[in-house]
Amino acid sequence: MKILIVDDESALRFALSELLINEGDEINECSNGEEALEILTDQMHDLVILDYQLPGIQGLDVLKEIKKKFSDIYVIFITAFGIHHSPDNTTENIAVSAIKFGAYDYVAKPFDNRELLNRINHLKEALQQKKINNTAQYGAYFSPAMH
DSSP states (O other), rough: OEOOOOOOOOOHHHHHHHHTTTTEEEEESSHHHHHHHHHHSSSSOSSSESSSSOOOSSSHHHHHHHHOOTTEEEEEEEESEEEEEESSSHHHHHHHHHHHOOSSSSESSEEEEEHHHHHHHHHHHHHHHHHHHHHHHHSSOOOOTTT
């Protein structure tokens, strides 16, 4: 899978990159939402691992943009924060908000590497099954226009 890691903590980006490269994934990484959206415009990715607390555009706003512009990209949301304040001054659980705005899954920091890998492997299996179903129904090749 091609995965984009978006987190302002360079040590976490490095650790996740090493973990996922060892699983055979192709990894890109960046430290803010603006750069993430630029990368996604230029290159197709299967998954974005997205932090909530980012400089500039917050993670939830990046998630909304990803789902609006790149609806086929899956997002796993990660954060050490538990709640946020909505524009209408209500407090909402970040995990609930992330799922509501289209995240595939949510993982709280600090997380266990095995837990994250299990979630990513579950996603890989779902994507593989989707590919098998599409291939059986429509053939093996999909041009960007067909997608």
